[in-house]
Amino acid sequence: MTKTAWVFPGQGSQAIGMGGDLVDLPAGSAKFAQAQQILGWSVPEICQSQEDKLSSTLYTQPCLYVVETILVDMMLEKGHQPDLVAGHSLGEYVALYAAGVFDFETGLRLVKRRAELMDSAAGGMMAALMGFDREQLEQKIQQTPDVVLANDNNPGQVVISGTPEAVESVLAGIKVKRAVPLKVSGAFHSPLMASAAADFQQILKSVEFNSAKVPVLSNVDPTPVVEADVLKERLSRQMTGSVRWREISLQLPLEGVSRVVEIGPGNVLTGLIKRTCSDLVLENVSSAAQVPAS
Structure with missing residues (x-):
């Protein structure tokens, strides 16, 4: 069945x-x-x-x-x-x-x-990431205060969440095919x-x-x-x-x-x-x- x-x-x-x-x-x-x-x-x-x-x-x-x-x-x-x-x-x-x-x-x-x-x-930021090296991303998140992996959606898509400065720092420090800031009011999850x-x-x-x-x-x-x-x-x-x-x-x-x-x-x-x-x-x-x- x-x-x-x-x-x-x-x-x-x-x-x-x-x-x-x-x-x-x-x-x-x-x-x-x-x-x-x-x-x-x-x-x-x-x-x-x-x-x-x-x-x-x-x-x-x-x-x-x-x-x-x-x-x-x-x-x-x-x-x-x-x-x-x-x-x-x-x-x-x-x-x-x-x-x-x-x-x-x-x-x-x-x-x-x-x-x-x-x-x-208010005051937080979220960004969706597509096309990245997961190990590199997780390492960069660990090294960056005030940002976390908020949504682990599938092997090729995640969302990070934190202060705007921290999110931008992660995005600047890794290779990512596409990053899209989300239209949300805060750093959810x-x-x-x-x-x-x-x-x-x-x-x-x-x-x-x-x-x-x-x-x-x-x-x-x-x-x-x-x-x-x-x-x-x-x-x-x-x-x-x-x-x-x-x-x-x-x-x-x-x-x-x-x-x-x-x-x-x-x-x-x-x-x-x-x-x-x-x-x-x-x-x-x-x-x-x-x-x-x-």
Whole structure:
């Protein structure tokens, strides 16, 4: 029997117009209305706005969470079930929702606060690197204070995060085919997020987690677990910890997974996984029309 993993993209996968096909569906309209009560603004309006408010962290994270969870509901309603789940950064919250660790409202309230804290953590910089010598890069990072490997996405793509001076110093000291500064407000997934992470951990403490119905691979630890307390502890480290996506990808076949479905806008994660594990069957569900029949 085929084992299937569901994976969920995070910030960077958003696109103007996403979720537009979900607005008039019963599953979508109810969730969008509930989200507006919690957030105080309309997810569909932000997603359709030509002013590109969607690229602001404050809006990006809640919008991705809402759109992706609606698609999860549609998958579940059609009788589809994952054997394993994982999400990239913000996507981990959707993975936990899909695994039954918390309900829609609980997850959205966490994501709303996470977005507010991360949006206010100014002063840092992130850059995506493509085409580099990993050993040289890791050595240079070790020699440079205030910069870390924030996202280890696949063998040929990573993101570094830190102070602007430190990030520029790393880029100046290594050979890299392409480096792209990211449009983010701070140095996410680095120790520079410690203050925001401490505030968020206080919020997390008061939230009750259920044990997961299927194993979850966390960003900070790619080994599969279902225990509620472990999943919460891992999530509490996520804001300052690295996203170990390359290791998550490598773990999938070790768990017997042969099929991966990326649920959410775009195809960033299936693209990353293909580079790491070329034998996996990769599928995408980014709209209602792409939800497979039961």
